[in-house]
Amino acid sequence: MECKVLVYVVLLPFIKHVSSSDIQAGPNTNTTLPCNVTFPVSEIGNKTDTSLIDAKWRSNGSAIASFKEAASRINEGFSWDTTEFINGVFSLTILKTSINLQGVYECTVSYNSSIVNSSNVTFSILAPPTLSVPQQWVVLERASHLTCHIDNFYPSPVSYSWTRDGVEVRPFHQVEGELNPEGYYSAVTNLTIFPSREDQNATFGCKVSHRGNLQQLDFKLNITYSPSVRMSVVPTSSKNSALTLYCDVENFYPEEVSVSWFQNYTKLAEDSLTEQNPDGTYRTRRYYTLSPEQRAQRGKVQCAVSQPGDEIPVNVSGDLDELDPQDESPVLTKSAKASVAMMCISIVLIFLLCFGFSWRRRDEKKKSLNVSGIILPPRVIVGQKGRVSVSIEGRRVDRVQTVWLLNDTPITDTSLTGTSKANFNCLYNPLTTIHLPYGLTLTSPASEKGHLLPSRGEMGYYKLHTQGPLHSSRSGPHQLISSLTFIPQISLHKGAVFKCQVSYMGKDKIVEEKVSEKFTILSAPEVSEIQLAETIHDSDVISMTVRASHFHPDVITFRWFCQGGELSPVASQASSSPRPNSEGFFSAFSQCKLPRSELEKGATRVWVSVHHIALKQPVTRETRGFIKRPRVSDITSTFSSLDQTSTLGCEITDFYPANISVTWLKLWEGEHDDREEEVLEGGEVWGPIETHPRCYRATAILNRRPTNQEKNDKRGGIICRVEHCSLPDPVEKHWRNAEIVAPSIPKSISVCWSNEGVGVFSLLLKGGHPKVKVLWSSGGSTLLPLVSSETEEIGDDGQRELRSVCALERSTSLPQQNNRQEQGSRRNGHTIDTKAAVTDPDAEGIQYIDEKAEGKTLDRDEDASLSDVEEDSDGEREDDPSALHINRVNITNGPRDPERARLRVCVEITHPALKMPVYRTWIEPNEEISSL
Incomplete structure (x- = not known):
């Protein structure tokens, strides 16, 4: 015992006390509170005795953990490692932190009944808020309130602001928040706006700052356009028959609208038919027929229109006494009847006189036409047939022909699928329909109810439809409807307009031309399943990615949700403008991250909803569980x-x-x-x-x-x-199947020079599997790669023999001069045969290189003609497989130092059986440089 006390006295000056510190952590995480003491070994070699250690952790007056006489006790929800006490580590770990575990924790360590360390750690919870903005509709140019929920943050307060397209519209304002039953704070912030048409595609954001951390949730508005409503009646000949009312509802958005009918404040049934305007708004006409009994009741009739997001319906009302007057015509006397008869006779005489003057203009009136505007389909979707049409009214529509154009290009009929010569010729005729007399028309025999046809060439799929002439009456005008069915393609129809030219048969003059509005082509996105993967730098965090492809236009929204509310994505290509592919379609992705522990529990449900204008309902994808790559x-x-x-x-x-x-x-x-x-x-x-x-x-x-x-x-x-x-x-x-075998490599490179300064370097490699790779390079102080030629044969011993040959020509001129000399040498050079070049240096190969044209000297004219022939045959030499390429190497030190350096030729040999590449180098001797 006295020895232990002596050791303690010796170690006491070396013990270090841990200072107090603050620890912050998120909820439901494992957090370690530090408490460290250094026990150095004494000079006599004694070690720390754990039986003399007394360690305690306390918080708010209650004991949490204790260690005394090698016995440990710790409360549930906490842990520590007793094996680390010998090293002076007494840290305490809080399992699954929560708000009720906040406070000051005191660590006390005693050695041999004397306190050697006492430190305090203040632990607190730091929980960032979660943001959510309920999806809501707002009414155009009417005061609307946007709401942003700031939930589950701790401690209080937080600061918030509102933005529009990145610009702050309300400065930061601090709010304390309200305490919820779980002990966290929640707050709600509102923004009052008067939406305009410019806000339709604007991005609003709710920005929240909490303890230095900034979060922002962006969203777009769903704007309701209030309609204009007008009520009318359809005139009837009898006062005792049913009465039909109709209500025109125009220029409203979105398409979902509810129209209700009331008579004397009693709701009636309804019917619906909605059409889209060129500016994206909608229009509809709703009818209701009053029975004779309802018509006799008279009173007030009301048409009320309700829209999403608009709590106050738009309505119009009218009194049946004003809409449907029931005044009886007065009874005429005999004298009054006689006056009326004389008046009618006078009117008839005047009419006969006027008819004579108008007889000459009868033909011109018959030729007058009334052409409506081009009616576009309400939704133009890629791959689905759409139809545009015009209505033509007049007395001579049976002699009318129509021509359709895309922008200024006449449209070609591509609906026929026959292979006969007649059908083939029809594919290239302009899409013109001639309406013959007696109601006969020339129409295509192809059926429109068949499957979708693939587009042909650059024009796409088109087919003409005609209906008429329709006779409204024997003497009245006739009506003709000309329509065009097409399959939309982004490459053809994006930003394009349709044109319809109306003319008479046999006349070149165009009576009237109608041009359609530009239309938006829609393509619904193809949404992948949610892909889960581990984060590269943090395996405890799982990234969830969803991808959308093949959609148009480019505006798309991803919204992530879990059972606790809406999540904020960490990466999204949808926030920036995605780029279209070669076909004009867009692709985007969105990514969200969650702790691994949340997904591995199997109870956390995460889903994402994808919103696009081409979708009537959002596409939803849900996680299918945790995924890990093998x-x-x-x-x-x-x-x-x-x-x-x-x-x-x-x-x-x-x-x-x-x-x-x-x-x-x-x-x-x-x-x-x-x-x-x-x-x-x-x-x-x-x-x-x-x-x-x-x-x-x-x-x-x-x-x-x-x-x-x-x-x-x-x-x-x-x-x-x-x-x-x-x-x-x-x-x-x-x-x-086979083992990897290294080849046999010679110790040096074989080299031979010609009188013209062309050197042939060769290397013979035997055996080896798989095939060896060879790279030649040369230069002075630095090396450049060379072009070489390899031939492979089977030797007498049955082994593979690979011979690699490289030829080069020395050059001591500067780069600009070298280019001129290359042109000259290309005219006066010699062709090197590969077989001759790779033979033994003492054989005929080198003689072939040095050989002149039978020892003759060419004069200038012959030299010029020969140069022309060789220039023309340069391309043929490059294609000759037996020709060996001559590399030209500049071996000067540079423009400032024209003195030539020593030439180096190096070959690199790589093979899977070799741990490192093998190099063979040839260096030009000094005596050869001095002799030049």
Whole structure:
């Protein structure tokens, strides 16, 4: 005991006290409170005795954990590592932090009944807020209130502001918030606006600042356009029959509208038909027929229109006494009847006189036409047939012809699918319909109710429809409806307009031309499932990604939700302008992150809704659980001499979910590339077996007996292909039949120079599998790659022989001069035959290089003609497989130092059997430089 006290006295001056500190953590996390003491070893070699250590943790007057005489006690919800006490670490870990665990924690450590350390740690919760903006409708140019919910933050207060397209419209304002039952704070902020048409595509944002952290939730408004309402009646000949009322509702948005009818404040039934205007708003006409009994009741009739987001309906009312007067016509006397008869006779005489003057203009009146505007379909969707039409009224519509154009290009009929010559010619005639007398028209025999046809060429799919002439009366005008069916394509119809030219048969003059409004082409997005993956730098955080593709226009919204409310995405391509692909369609993605612990519980439901103008209802995708990518090992092989079978194995570990697919494929290695063969039988998967919660492993095994051909073929192999839902592409592991063998490499490079300064360098490599790779380079102080030629043959001993040859010409001029000399040498140079160049230096190859044109000297004229011929044949020499390329190397030190450096030629040899590349170098001797 006295010895222990002495050791304590010796160690006491070296003990360090831990100062007080503040610790902040988020809710439901594991947080460690530090408490460290250093126990240095004394000079006599004694170590710290744990039986003399007395450690305690207290908070708010209550004991949490204690350690005395090697016995430990700790409350539920806390943990510490007693094995680290010998190292002076007494840290306390709070499991699943919460607000009621906040406070000051005191750590006291005693050694041999004397306090050696006392430190305080103040622990507090820091919870960032979650933002949500309820989806709501606002009314155009009417006071509307936007609401932003700021929930589950701690401590209080927070500051908030509102933005529009990134510009602050309300400065930051601080709010304390209200305490909810869970102990966290919540607040609600409002913004009053008067929406305008410019706010339709504007992005509003709710920005919140909490303890230095800034969050922002962006959203767009759904604006309601209030309609103009007008009520009328359809005149009737009888006062005792039913009366039809109609109510015109115009220039409203969105399409969803409710029209109700009331008579004397009693609601009546309704019917609906809605059409879209060129500016994107809608119009509708609602009818209601009063029965004779209802008509006789008289009173007040009301038409009320309700829209989403508008609490006050727009209504119009009228009194039946004013809309449908019931005054009886007075009874005429005999004298009054006589006066009326004389008046009628006078009117008839005047009419006969006027008719004579108007007889000459009868034909011109018959020729007058009334052409309506081009009516576009309410929704133009890619791949779905749409129709544009015009209505033509007049007395001579039976002699009218119409021509349709896209912008200024006449449209070609591509609806015919026949292969006859007649049908083939129809494909290239302008889309013109001639209406013959007696109601006959020339129409296409193709059926419009068939399947969608693919677009042909650059014009697309078009088909003409006609209806009429329709006779409204024997003497009145006739009506003709000409329409065009087309399949929208973004590349053709984006920003385009349709034109319809109306003229008479046999006349070149265009009576009237109508031009349509520009229309928006819609394409609904294709939404992928939510992909879950581990974050690269933090495996405890799971990223969730959803992708939308093939949509148009580019405005798209992703909204993430969980059971607790709306989530904020961490990355989104939808906030910026996505770029279209070659076909004009857009793609975007959105990403959200959650802790792994939330997803591994299996109870957290996360979903995302995708909003687009082409969708009548948002597309929703929901998580299907946690996903983890598998790790695939290399293939190992064993061979059994008893039954002559081989077994290949591949380990697949750390994946989730358990569904996994393994395929074994035979591979034949050719001279230039590899090609897969048939799927091999005999493969099986052992497992999957669960190694950890939501983590599996499996083993892929292939048992097979190799054929004699496979035993002799040393170049083939086998592929193990693993597919899993977490993998965008399958993982493949390769196994080769033959072992990797290094080639035989000579110790030096063979070189030979010609009298014209052309050097031929060669290297012969024997054996090796697979094929070796060779790279030549040369220069002075620095090296540049060269063009070489390789030939492969089988030697007498049956081994592969690879001969690599490289030819170069020395150049000591500057780069600009070198270009001129290259042109000259290209005219006066010689062709080097590959076979001659790679032979032994003492053989005929070098003689061939030095050989002149039979020893003759060419004069200037012959030299010029020969140069022209050689210039014309330069392209042919490049295509000659037996020609060896001559590399020209500049070996000067630079423009400022024209003195030539020593020439170096280096070859790099790489092979899978070599751990590092092998180099062979040739350096020009000093005596050769001095002699030049």
